[in-house]
Amino acid sequence: MFDRHPKTALAAYLHGDLAPAERERVRAHLVRCDRCRIDAAADAATLKALAQDAAEIREPDWCAYRAEVYRKIAARRIAARSARRPSWSPRIRWASTAAAGAIAAAIVFFLFIVRQPHPGVPPVDQLAMEDAMGSAEVGMFRNYPMVEHLDLLENYDVIEHLDEISPADTANENRS
Amino acid sequence: MAESDEDLCRQVAEHNASAFETLLDRHQARAFRLACSILGNEADARDISQEAFVRLYESAGKFDGRSRFSTWFYRIVVNLCIDHTRRNKWWRKMVPFAAPDDDPDAPAIDPPSLEPGPDETAIRGEASRRLHEALAGLSPAQRAAVLLQTEEDLTSREIAGILNCSESTARVHIHRALAHLKKIMKQNG
Numbered sequence: 001m002f003d004r005h006p007k008t009a010l011a012a013y014l015h016g017d018l019a020p021a022e023r024e025r026v027r028a029h030l031v032r033c034d035r036c037r038i039d040a041a042a043d044a045a046t047l048k049a050l051a052q053d054a055a056e057i058r059e060p061d062w063c064a065y066r067a068e069v070y071r072k073i074a075a076r077r078i079a080a081r082s083a084r085r086p087s088w089s090p091r092i093r094w095a096s097t098a099a100a101g102a103i104a105a106a107i108v109f110f111l112f113i114v115r116q117p118h119p120g121v122p123p124v125d126q127l128a129m130e131d132a133m134g135s136a137e138v139g140m141f142r143n144y145p146m147v148e149h150l151d152l153l154e155n156y157d158v159i160e161h162l163d164e165i166s167p168a169d170t171a172n173e174n175r176s
Numbered sequence: 177m178a179e180s181d182e183d184l185c186r187q188v189a190e191h192n193a194s195a196f197e198t199l200l201d202r203h204q205a206r207a208f209r210l211a212c213s214i215l216g217n218e219a220d221a222r223d224i225s226q227e228a229f230v231r232l233y234e235s236a237g238k239f240d241g242r243s244r245f246s247t248w249f250y251r252i253v254v255n256l257c258i259d260h261t262r263r264n265k266w267w268r269k270m271v272p273f274a275a276p277d278d279d280p281d282a283p284a285i286d287p288p289s290l291e292p293g294p295d296e297t298a299i300r301g302e303a304s305r306r307l308h309e310a311l312a313g314l315s316p317a318q319r320a321a322v323l324l325q326t327e328e329d330l331t332s333r334e335i336a337g338i339l340n341c342s343e344s345t346a347r348v349h350i351h352r353a354l355a356h357l358k359k360i361m362k363q364n365g
Binding site (some may be wrong): 008 | 197201202205208210212213218222226227230233234245303304307308322323325326327331332333344347348350351354357358361
C-alpha cells in the first residue's frame with residue numbers, strides 16, 4: 001500500500017508500464033485520494049497534448065535526407081583518410097633523419113677529433129709565452145701532463161695555446 | 177521474414193550497404209521526429225538525426241547486442257540532442273546581449289535561438305507554441321524522457337536504457353517534466 005502519494009508512478013500508471021501488483025496499488029490509492037486523482041487527470045491531458053503535437057511535425061523529403069546522410073558519410077571517410085596519412089613520406093623522413101645524424105656526427109668529429117694537435121704543428125714560441133706570462137715558469141709546459149691537471153689557469157694566453165702543447169712535442173724537443 | 181534490426185546492425189558492421197539502407201529506411205522518421213521534439217527546431221533536428229545515422233554507420237561494430245538496437249540507436253540520437261542543447265546554452269552565455277547604454281538602433285547580437293522560427297509558429301498554432309515554450313524550460317534529460325514516452329510510446333524501463341539511468345530516475349524525469357509543463361501551461365491560460 002502507498003503511504004505516500006504515488007507521484008512518480010502516475011505517468012507510468014497512465015502509460016500502462018507498471019507491474020500488476022504496483023498497478024493495483026496505484027489504482028486503489030487514486031480511488032481514495034482526490035488530490036492524486038486530479039493530478040493524474042492533468043498528467044493525462046498534458047501527455048495527450050504532447051502526443052498530438054508530435055503528429056504536427058513536418059517530415060522532410062526523405063530522398064534528399066538520405067542523400068545528405070551518404071554525403072556526410074563520404075566526407076567523414078575522406079577526412080579520416082587525410083588524418084591518417086603522414087605529412088611526409090617515409091623516404092623523406094628517413095632521409096632527414098640520416099642527414100641530421102650526419103650533421104651531428106660531423107660536429108662531434110670536428111670538436112673532439114679534428115681539433116687534436118697535428119704532428120706538423122710548429123712548437124709554441126716559449127719565449128713569447130714567457131713574456132706574456134710574466135714570472136710564470138715556461139718549463140712547466142714541458143711537462144704537459146702537470147699543466148693539464150692545474151686547477152687554476154689564470155692567464156688566458158696559456159689556456160689558448162694549451163691544446164698546441166702535447167707530450168709528443170716535449171719529447172721531440174728533448175731529443176733535439 | 178524481415179531481418180531484425182540487431183541482425184542488420186551486425187551486417188552494417190561488415191560494411192553491408194543494403195543493411196544500412198534498410199535501417200535508415202526503418203528509423204529515419206522516428207529519429208527525425210524525436211530530434212525535432214527535443215530540439216524544437218527542424219533544421220537542427222535534420223542535422224542531428226543525420227549525424228546519428230553517420231555514427232551508426234561508423235560504430236555499428238560497437239553494438240554488442242546486450243540491449244535492443246532501438247535502445248542503442250536512440251541513445252545516440254538523444255545524446256547528440258543533449259550535447260547540441262548544452263552547446264547552444266554555452267553560446268548564449270558567452271555572447272553578450274546589448275547593454276542598456278548601447279545604441280538602440282544598432283542590431284543586437286542575436287545568438288542562435290532554440291525557439292521555432294516564424295513559419296513554424298504559424299503552422300503549429302497557439303496551443304502548440306505554448307507547449308513548446310514550456311518544453312524549452314525543461315532540462316534536456318526531462319525533455320527527452322517525457323517525449324520518449326509520449327511520442328515513441330516507450331516504457332520507463334526502455335527510456336532508462338536510452339538515457340543510461342535507472343528506471344526510477346527515468347520516472348522522476350517524467351514526473352518533473354509533467355509538473356513543469358502543467359505549471360507553465362496553467363500560467364499561460
